Amino acid sequence: MRERSQRPSAAIVLAAGKGTRMKSKKPKVAHDILGKPLVRWVVDAAAEAGVDPIVCVVGHQREQVEALLPASVTAVEQKALAGTADAVASAKEALGGFEGSVVVLSGDCPLIHPETIAELIAVRERAQAACTVLTMEPPDPFGYGRIVRAADGQVERIVEQKDATLEEAALTECNAGFYCFDAQALFAALDQVDANNAQGELYLTDTIGIFRAQGARVEAVVADAALECLGVNSRVQLAEATAAMAARIARRHMDNGVSMMDPTSVWIGPDVRIERDVELLPNVMLLGETVVGEDSVIGPNTRLIDTQVGRGCTVEETVAREAVLEDGATAGPRAYLRPGAHLCEGAKAGTHVEIKKSTVGPRSKVPHLSYIGDATIGADVNVGAGSITCNYDGQKKHPTVIGDGAFIGSDTMMVAPVTIGENAVIAAGSCITRDVAADALGVARARQTEIDDWARKHRATTRD
Numbered sequence: 519m520r521e522r523s524q525r526p527s528a529a530i531v532l533a534a535g536k537g538t539r540m541k542s543k544k545p546k547v548a549h550d551i552l553g554k555p556l557v558r559w560v561v562d563a564a565a566e567a568g569v570d571p572i573v574c575v576v577g578h579q580r581e582q583v584e585a586l587l588p589a590s591v592t593a594v595e596q597k598a599l600a601g602t603a604d605a606v607a608s609a610k611e612a613l614g615g616f617e618g619s620v621v622v623l624s625g626d627c628p629l630i631h632p633e634t635i636a637e638l639i640a641v642r643e644r645a646q647a648a649c650t651v652l653t654m655e656p657p658d659p660f661g662y663g664r665i666v667r668a669a670d671g672q673v674e675r676i677v678e679q680k681d682a683t684l685e686e687a688a689l690t691e692c693n694a695g696f697y698c699f700d701a702q703a704l705f706a707a708l709d710q711v712d713a714n715n716a717q718g719e720l721y722l723t724d725t726i727g728i729f730r731a732q733g734a735r736v737e738a739v740v741a742d743a744a745l746e747c748l749g750v751n752s753r754v755q756l757a758e759a760t761a762a763m764a765a766r767i768a769r770r771h772m773d774n775g776v777s778m779m780d781p782t783s784v785w786i787g788p789d790v791r792i793e794r795d796v797e798l799l800p801n802v803m804l805l806g807e808t809v810v811g812e813d814s815v816i817g818p819n820t821r822l823i824d825t826q827v828g829r830g831c832t833v834e835e836t837v838a839r840e841a842v843l844e845d846g847a848t849a850g851p852r853a854y855l856r857p858g859a860h861l862c863e864g865a866k867a868g869t870h871v872e873i874k875k876s877t878v879g880p881r882s883k884v885p886h887l888s889y890i891g892d893a894t895i896g897a898d899v900n901v902g903a904g905s906i907t908c909n910y911d912g913q914k915k916h917p918t919v920i921g922d923g924a925f926i927g928s929d930t931m932m933v934a935p936v937t938i939g940e941n942a943v944i945a946a947g948s949c950i951t952r953d954v955a956a957d958a959l960g961v962a963r964a965r966q967t968e969i970d971d972w973a974r975k976h977r978a979t980t981r982d
């Protein structure tokens with residue numbers, strides 16, 4: 519059973535490093551997992567664990583990292599990247615004499631659970647230890663600091679890979695890079711850390727040996743799975759972390775009553791809400807503040823960003839951003855709903871239909887091959903195949919209004935600004951440039967002519 523402390527605790531998130539192996543012009547911790555930057559995953563996990571204040575140590579491209587932090591987090595600059603002990607020391611002033619538990623978290627480990635952070639704190643406080651260290655048994659320990667245990671099970675010291683003897687390098691328990699310290703003990707020990715090691719860096723891990731030499735306790739908390747501690751140093755690890763996070767989020771929704779034919783092909787952002795009995799078909803991305811109501815079926819091949827889907831909707835092969843679908847609305851296959859697209863109850867945006875900044879009224883249908891922009895369509899309207907709003911004159915956008923019950927024949931151009939009255943009928947193939955009154959027929963196309971026998975004569979003249 520996980521424990522949780524009642525006392526206030528602080529966090530220091532380390533995010534100053536370069537991330538050279540990402541081969542990116544962006545700082546490493548600014549890379550996204552399911553729409554959220556790495557450093558935000560860590561900061562949010564700390565906040566969810568009840569930790570406050572949170573200080574983030576930034577350095578390399580610090581403006582870009584600072585811009586990703588919530589207002590509640592204080593950013594401090596580490597001037598020279600002299601090692602993890604130096605990084606933690608640069609947060610001292612910002613913590614302003616804070617007493618009690620201080621957790622230190624790596625800004626590049628997005629999979630850390632809030633419960634694990636809470637446990638590091640609770641175990642330290644219960645054991646009255648100077649420090650608790652999260653440890654793990656990764657499939658390949660190469661590169662990690664090794665945990666040297668004392669006979670009584672306490673952590674005696676941590677040896678970095680590059681400083682390890684053959685015997686130490688053979689140890690399989692590794693430092694995950696997450697700790698909880700007693701604040702006073704931490705900052706006192708940091709003063710004693712030197713750079714007398716293979717990398718010439720100030721190692722935070724050296725504080726463990728310093729505590730033990732003082733006779734203080736250092737406890738280990740063993741991670742349930744090494745995956746939780748996966749650090750992102752390369753694009754391959756970014757993909758691994760993304761897959762792991764997507765699987766974790768998918769599992770949570772399945773546990774809440776959401777069906778997925780293939781959860782490995784479903785990517786759901788952390789802030790998405792999905793009601794029960796929703797069915798997600800393969801290749802679905804739900805991102806941002808997207809909401810999906812009960813009994814809706816989404817996919818296959820669908821991406822919804824910041825989109826609200828009501829109950830009992832069908833959304834098939836659709837891309838939508840900042841769109842709203844009320845209960846029973848349907849989209850696709852192959853609909854493109856752009857910001858401000860609003861399908862009212864039971865409305866339909868069908869095949870190869872693009873809708874922008876427009877309301878489609880209750881039960882109204884735009885079933886095939888249409889572009890609807892800056893339009894207000896009333897209830898029970900049918901917009902025939904291939905009809906479009908000509909909303910742009912090259913300089914400005916203009917509105918189209920279609921009244922309740924109107925019938926727009928196929929291939930109608932509605933040259934905005936224009937209003938089509940209630941229950942009006944527009945003849946197929948019309949180019950409507952003037953308003954059409956309620957209950958009227960609007961016809962705007964060349965009159966058909968017929969020339970008797972023309973085709974037969976034409977055939978005769980072209981025959982060899």
Ligand code: UD1
Nearest residue numbers: 532533534535599600601602605625662663693694695721
């Ligand atoms: C560190 C640990 C190692 C552990 C591993 C787990 C030390 C000395 N070693 O090694 O025992 O197994 O994490 O992943 O701490 N950073 C700064 N400023 C600096 C240096 C680093 O902010 O001057 C930040 C980095 O951006 C990163 C974190 O600290 O987020 C860890 O630093 P890194 O150099 O990656 O340490 P490791 O060699 O991985």
Ligand code: CA
Nearest residue numbers: 624626749751
């Ligand atoms: Ca690292």
